[in-house]
Amino acid sequence: MIPASFDYVRPASLAEAVQVLTQGGEEAKVLSGGQSLLPLLRLRLAYPSLLVDVGRLGELHGIRDEGGHLHIGATTTHDEVVRSPLVNAECPLLALATATVADPAVRHRGTLGGSLAHADPAGDLPAVAVALDMEFVIYSTSGERVVAARDFFLDYLETALGPGEILTGIRVPKLGPGWGYHYEKFHRTAQAWATVGVAAAVRVSGANGGTRRIEEARVALTNMGPTPIRATAVESAIQGTDLPDPHGPPGTDPVREAAARADENTSPPSDLHAAPDYRRHLAQVLTHRALLTAATTP
Amino acid sequence: MTGEPAPGGHEVGAARRRKEDARLVTGRTQWTDNIQLPGMLHVAFLRSPMAHARVTRVDVSAALRRPGIVAAFSGADLAAEQGSLPCAWPVNDGMVIPEHPPMAVDMVRYVGEAVACVVSTDRYKAIDALEAIEVDYDPLPAVLDMTEALKEDGPKVHEAGNQAYVWKFAEGDIDAAFREAPVVIERTYVQQRLIPTAMEPRSVVAQTDGESFTLHSATQIPHILRIMLAQVTGIPEHKLRVIAPDVGGGFGSKLQVTAEEVLLLLLTRRLGKPVKWTESRSEGNLTVHHGRDQLQRLSLAADAEGHVKGLRVDLLADMGAYLMLVTPGIPILGAFMYNGIYKMDAYDFTCTGVFTTKMPTDAYRGAGRPEATFAIERLMDELAHELSLDPIEVRRRNWIAHEEFPYTTIANLTYDSGNYEAATDRALSLFGYDKLRAEQSDRRDRGDPVQLGIGVSTFTEMCGLAPSRVLGSLSYGAGGWEHASVRMLPTGKVEVVTGSSPHGQGHETAWSQIVADALGVPFDDISVVHGDTAVSHKGMDTYGSRSLVVGGIAVLQACDKVQEKARHIAAHLLEASPDDIEFTGGSFTVRGTGAGKTIQEIALATFAAHDLPDGVEASLDSDATYDPDNFSFPHGTHLCAIEVDTETGATRIRSYVAVDDVGKVVNPLIVEGQVHGGLAQGIAQALFEEAVYDPEGNLLTTTMADYLVPSAADLPDFVTDRTETAATSNRLGVKGVGEAGTIASTPAVVNAVVDALRPYGVHDVRMPCTPERVWRAIQETTS
Numbered sequence A: 001m002i003p004a005s006f007d008y009v010r011p012a013s014l015a016e017a018v019q020v021l022t023q024g025g026e027e028a029k030v031l032s033g034g035q036s037l038l039p040l041l042r043l044r045l046a047y048p049s050l051l052v053d054v055g056r057l058g059e060l061h062g063i064r065d066e067g068g069h070l071h072i073g074a075t076t077t078h079d080e081v082v083r084s085p086l087v088n089a090e091c092p093l094l095a096l097a098t099a100t101v102a103d104p105a106v107r108h109r110g111t112l113g114g115s116l117a118h119a120d121p122a123g124d125l126p127a128v129a130v131a132l133d134m135e136f137v138i139y140s141t142s143g144e145r146v147v148a149a150r151d152f153f154l155d156y157l158e159t160a161l162g163p164g165e166i167l168t169g170i171r172v173p174k175l176g177p178g179w180g181y182h183y184e185k186f187h188r189t190a191q192a193w194a195t196v197g198v199a200a201a202v203r204v205s206g207a208n209g210g211t212r213r214i215e216e217a218r219v220a221l222t223n224m225g226p227t228p229i230r231a232t233a234v235e236s237a238i239q240g241t242d243l244p245d246p247h248g249p250p251g252t253d254p255v256r257e258a259a260a261r262a263d264e265n266t267s268p269p270s271d272l273h274a275a276p277d278y279r280r281h282l283a284q285v286l287t288h289r290a291l292l293t294a295a296t297t298p
Numbered sequence B: 001m002t003g004e005p006a007p008g009g010h011e012v013g014a015a016r017r018r019k020e021d022a023r024l025v026t027g028r029t030q031w032t033d034n035i036q037l038p039g040m041l042h043v044a045f046l047r048s049p050m051a052h053a054r055v056t057r058v059d060v061s062a063a064l065r066r067p068g069i070v071a072a073f074s075g076a077d078l079a080a081e082q083g084s085l086p087c088a089w090p091v092n093d094g095m096v097i098p099e100h101p102p103m104a105v106d107m108v109r110y111v112g113e114a115v116a117c118v119v120s121t122d123r124y125k126a127i128d129a130l131e132a133i134e135v136d137y138d139p140l141p142a143v144l145d146m147t148e149a150l151k152e153d154g155p156k157v158h159e160a161g162n163q164a165y166v167w168k169f170a171e172g173d174i175d176a177a178f179r180e181a182p183v184v185i186e187r188t189y190v191q192q193r194l195i196p197t198a199m200e201p202r203s204v205v206a207q208t209d210g211e212s213f214t215l216h217s218a219t220q221i222p223h224i225l226r227i228m229l230a231q232v233t234g235i236p237e238h239k240l241r242v243i244a245p246d247v248g249g250g251f252g253s254k255l256q257v258t259a260e261e262v263l264l265l266l267l268t269r270r271l272g273k274p275v276k277w278t279e280s281r282s283e284g285n286l287t288v289h290h291g292r293d294q295l296q297r298l299s300l301a302a303d304a305e306g307h308v309k310g311l312r313v314d315l316l317a318d319m320g321a322y323l324m325l326v327t328p329g330i331p332i333l334g335a336f337m338y339n340g341i342y343k344m345d346a347y348d349f350t351c352t353g354v355f356t357t358k359m360p361t362d363a364y365r366g367a368g369r370p371e372a373t374f375a376i377e378r379l380m381d382e383l384a385h386e387l388s389l390d391p392i393e394v395r396r397r398n399w400i401a402h403e404e405f406p407y408t409t410i411a412n413l414t415y416d417s418g419n420y421e422a423a424t425d426r427a428l429s430l431f432g433y434d435k436l437r438a439e440q441s442d443r444r445d446r447g448d449p450v451q452l453g454i455g456v457s458t459f460t461e462m463c464g465l466a467p468s469r470v471l472g473s474l475s476y477g478a479g480g481w482e483h484a485s486v487r488m489l490p491t492g493k494v495e496v497v498t499g500s501s502p503h504g505q506g507h508e509t510a511w512s513q514i515v516a517d518a519l520g521v522p523f524d525d526i527s528v529v530h531g532d533t534a535v536s537h538k539g540m541d542t543y544g545s546r547s548l549v550v551g552g553i554a555v556l557q558a559c560d561k562v563q564e565k566a567r568h569i570a571a572h573l574l575e576a577s578p579d580d581i582e583f584t585g586g587s588f589t590v591r592g593t594g595a596g597k598t599i600q601e602i603a604l605a606t607f608a609a610h611d612l613p614d615g616v617e618a619s620l621d622s623d624a625t626y627d628p629d630n631f632s633f634p635h636g637t638h639l640c641a642i643e644v645d646t647e648t649g650a651t652r653i654r655s656y657v658a659v660d661d662v663g664k665v666v667n668p669l670i671v672e673g674q675v676h677g678g679l680a681q682g683i684a685q686a687l688f689e690e691a692v693y694d695p696e697g698n699l700l701t702t703t704m705a706d707y708l709v710p711s712a713a714d715l716p717d718f719v720t721d722r723t724e725t726a727a728t729s730n731r732l733g734v735k736g737v738g739e740a741g742t743i744a745s746t747p748a749v750v751n752a753v754v755d756a757l758r759p760y761g762v763h764d765v766r767m768p769c770t771p772e773r774v775w776r777a778i779q780e781t782t783s
Ligand SMILES: Cc1cc2nc3c(=O)[nH]c(=O)nc-3n(C[C@H](O)[C@H](O)[C@H](O)COP(=O)(O)OP(=O)(O)OC[C@H]3O[C@@H](n4cnc5c(N)ncnc54)[C@H](O)[C@@H]3O)c2cc1C
Pocket: A029, A030, A031, A032, A033, A034, A035, A036, A037, A038, A039, A054, A074, A075, A100, A101, A102, A103, A106, A109, A110, A111, A112, A113, A114, A115, A116, A117, A118, A122, A123, A124, A125, A161, A165, A166, A167, A168, A191, A192, A193, A194
């Protein structure tokens, strides 16, 4: 549990950061909150020769309203996200999911950018990014580029970030009124990673008392494959369906039927906590729950 | 401030806050890893990545060329002096006790076994240099499954075969009991392998001045360790001092003579410099001895009214690759507990110890007794189900009634006292049993996806290890007494030296309470010294819920001697006969007169020694060694209500009631703390923890992301209460509480899980009852 030796720099500006990172080449790694990178170093699963600490760069930090979306700096901590009035008002799904990450100690150090750049398939936030079509602002010595969430997560722990690139911020679109949200996380202990997680956003029409209809839904899955997966089959199956009346006679439940398609096009992993078939089953059950809860929150 | 004495001025029984906690929780103390000595070197071990292999070559020369490396050794380098790690409990004559080199020489038999080490001026450099050591392995097949291991022509862990021993116990006519029984329940239960998780990792510092040696270790057993290390290393006992500084938890895992302790002594002897090693958490998961790992094949015979007639237990116990300090004895400790609190006519027990290519097993909180209690408490629930009886009612029909004590059980133990009726009644009312049963049947009727299960465990255990003659009859290598010294200092303060070796239990507080009452001195005027063989010269250390029950009585006996001596001196000074002297509240007074002296005045007068009675030594010191006549038998009734989400398999404990009878209570806060921690550990076995090896024998659960230790957030609010039936086997009436929660809770929780799933035709879920296992159990019976 002791890392191999490495060099460490803490650049004073983003410009300097990309410079030293580029000089460091493949062997250099960005360090943010350290909550995923340091465990890898200590277990000697990663051997970078240089760590470029961006954790204290003011340019990468903070949450601001940019009109159609929020801009969240990459080094904004999980705890700051959870407590942000802006995030809670405009993108509550991100706050809900972030609140389930680890424990308070980790949430005070770990960052949104680090979580997304790390791209752990069991991480809770990549699925939210995919569900909400977030955009990733990336900077390097050749300037800035913006990558859509669906193009960002490439494979297990692999993203569109190339050597010399730093994720500076995330654009989180505001979905506007009428949406309800839920992040349904299934894990074995309070501090454990998700066995399976489901991020859902649902737009419901219809007044209280009358029939309520799901006009639109966005659903993404955590830990059902090497990358977060958008459950498009569920989304199209549920679009335009009426929510079942909880007090009405039992009958077919279109939400459950739609949720049963949650594991389509997934390739769930097998590990000590769950075999793939059980994960598939969980994805269906949790998607059903996530949709119902989201539909009752707006 | 450490709280107030109990009403009436008694210390025993008061909820004193623990006097040791301030330094323990703030870290203002010396843990072994904090020790810094001039010139100290750091040791790192290269460990086998193979479960079973011949070691054909170890070359440390490249490591020696790395920066900061002072020395590097292979097992062959140390073979002539490293000896064999001891097993102090050969349960049978003629059993197989394989050589156990601290560092592998030509064979490795589990992943994690040390094959080489480096010594460096810097811990980081030491670990880096491990990569430069070259080892060639000639792989052999891993031996993982006990049943497979016992087959004639399979691969062998040791030349003598994979069977370490067969140990039997029988009482009563077992064939008759089964022949005539209308009800026979047969079950096989798996006690999964567990990894003890102490907050403080193991850590060792060894030093020498060329002649004498000092070993600091995060150990539970400094005294036993000294004797054993002297034998293994050849360092004469009187030249070896062992110190257990403050130790952060053990749960049995530090009741061991470890390879690292031996090797660090050898390294300091070779190099002449102090050396230190502290394990990482992953290194610890691999190489701290593991717990449980038994296969229990059980059959229980009963009559149609649910009276138990006979019990057959056929165990396979996984020893792992070697026999460590008490490895073979652990399942044997359980042998006497399978009958639990119940009466029966016949009992038959067989245990086969089996070698596999895994980390050796040994004592883990409860040690043999949790396994036994689990088996009988699960069987009682199965019997109740078979006969459509309430599980509490079945127990009532079988348990020893309170008026039947002392009672000699079918396992030949004499339970001195108990009141199972009282504890059960109290638990039922705190739990709201009838209301929860009503809710359960309502959920069943509605087909609620969330079902409710109710589990009970009416347990007992044997504590206070142990009467020396009983240990002798079980071939254990030592006695079970405990030692204490009590000395009054000139200023009237008191120092207590205990042979018990606390590692989180709160001995300093409890011992102070006992001494405060016995000598009439203030609680804060007492200090307790422990854990250093140069200061506490004699002891049997701490394990098996023995400290208070054995060590506490030794303290009391030492106080008696001080008091008696002080009485003589007081009588002399007061010019009265010792028979006329009364001792109350710390003062000696002449009966019928007002004349008196406090014990503090006597202490000062003894120190001055100006006017002592003839033949009386100038000291108020004493030594006492206490050997118990019998074990003690705490018991209790635990009830668990659990919600099972049948769609996901997730479980959630809704409520948990623990009513324990630990006899007289010296400090209710300490008892409460022990019960809470014990419950957490027992629930962990039921629902969360399992050490998993892959088919090649690699341990998969090497981090806390894989080996799931529950935190407070995963556990319910416990409702705890007590009944108090004093033990009659010792003067304090105490029974021990260290393991009760762990022993009781595992079956209570699993009984609750199974109870929830009975409507689905599920009658067992293997531990830990993970969501996936619960879900599969439902799938298997309903599809
Ligand atoms: C005990 C524990 C439990 C946890 N449980 C959960 C959980 O339940 N759910 C969950 O989602 N997560 C969990 N985490 C992970 C946590 O969310 C981490 O904070 C997060 O994954 C990484 O963020 P960080 O800022 O610490 O990144 P770091 O560890 O500093 O970096 C992670 C990776 O991202 C790269 N990186 C970081 N910042 C940038 C950047 N700006 N540009 C480019 N690359 C960058 C690094 O090079 C590295 O490869 C847990 C962590 C711990 C220690």
